[in-house]
Amino acid sequence: MSEFWYAQPAYENRRLGQVNSTPIPDFVQNFKLGEKDFINAGKASAQIKIALKQLGVDHVYLRRAAIASYEAEINITAHSRGGRITSKYFPDRVHIVFDDDGPGMGDIEKSISPGYSTADEQVREMGFGAGMGLPNIIKNCDILHIISEEGVKTFLEVIIYFG
């Protein structure tokens, strides 16, 4: 099992306190994702984006959340055996949790380096798998936490603050 943490410098001190304690969100959405279901890929992150628009979140943060969640959703579709997304909304942030049914990442550090990809031919033919998914998530979130068990599953969570 390997674990990875990332936080934008401004949020370095908040990360453990906020992510590990599990405060009750004001609103929650749940989504299911199928293995290689590219037809429906992107629908969950579209729903998340609509919710953020309805909450009146400024478009700067909305766009970050939209990009990060879309990339993570595509990752589950392209690389896993299916999974789930839970998006938790708070007055000051959105906390989105992605967990899948494997096969997990061997080396997280390697996976997050730009251009690294394990995508198979089918995925690449679809125009995905350029190895920019995780780097894009990092660029667009304030806090990122990944736990992966090789051969078993991956758990990824992001937090985007609204300012």
Place this chain on the structure above:
Amino acid sequence: MNSKRKKYFHAIKLIEEKCTGCTKCVRVCPTEALRVRNGKVQLDATRCIDCGKCVVACPFGAIQTYADHISSIDKFKYKLAIISTSFAGQFPANIGYKTAKKTLLKIGFDEVAEESMVTVKMSSIIREYLDKHKNIRPIISSNCPSIVRLIQLRFPSLLPNILHLEAPMSMLSVYFRKKICKEQNLKEDEIGIFLIVPCVSQVTAVHQPEGTYKNLEDGAISIQEIYCRIMTELTENDYDENDEDIEIYPKGLSWAISGMEAEEVNDGRLKTMAVSGVDNAIKILAKIENQQIENLDYIVMNSCTNGCVGGVLNIENSFIATSRIRSLVRNANEQEFNDQYFEDMYQQGKFNVPPLDPRPIMTLDDDIKIALSKMKKINAILKQLPGLDCSACGSPTCKSLAEDIVMGNAKIGDCVVLLRKEIQDKANRGKK
């Protein structure tokens, strides 16, 4: 927020006596601006983008278009018509473009200009703009007023991406008002500038422009009305396609057709795209917002299918009009509009527009805490609703009914399916 809301003009009229409450319009509206309440259609003016889909959808003529009447030109000393590019595609083969254009003078205009005069020039202006704004991609064409409003309402994060220049017809309005003033020795308000337009969004844009500093035109007349007038006025002697006094610019007519503007802006090094149909535009704008479309430099979006030829104020079917315009463009001479005065105005920034304000319509409340609790309520109501999206309640979908209920504009009893269930349950209890 309500107090801040200004009154929005729309070139759409609801005729209450004709409305049967059928909800056909409610279901096609891309911004969910229409509701049927108490059996009659209502329009939320803050949400309407003037796409005209409801006008087409209504089988009873209860949603009608508004455009200025031809008689409104009479109050001006000097009358200029600027015809939009799709005008050229409306006439049957025996009525040439030159003849149609010339007949406008008979109707009462003193001068007739064409959008197509500047569209060729516009392509190079856009390339310059793309060059100057390398940090913003993609740049979105500002030519379709419905698309501009759609971005203000639903995709405010993309507002900086809009081409911040007047559309060709507005450029011409600015240019001609100054030019005619000088040449005819008239005051600005003695000149009436009228656009001959293919769609309701152009009428709205004339009466309530977004972005421009002031109203540039004095009115917008529909192609339909002008077409009927031309047909009445045309006589045998008018058929003359060789009249040297009338200049036409068929090469630039291509902007009436989806895809052509994008193609002409592209000098071979750019990546351009054309999208037509408002539902397609919404999908593509969502993708752009998510940065799912890579390396795109310029995108042209038309709210109407096939482009401006698809506007509801046209006469001819958009495919037929497209074919006619394509043939005019194909056989066009290189008639260039080269005018130093126009060029100077462009260089002086006279065609620049200020940044547009967002007009978000989706926000449930300005206070995010209240918005969150509303969202929770919406979700709870949504779980009770049948999820059929039948629109029988008068809202377009179950989700929008749930939103309407929470926003205080509807009640759960409006759901016909739930009501039926309730009555059945009551009846069953009665039997026992």
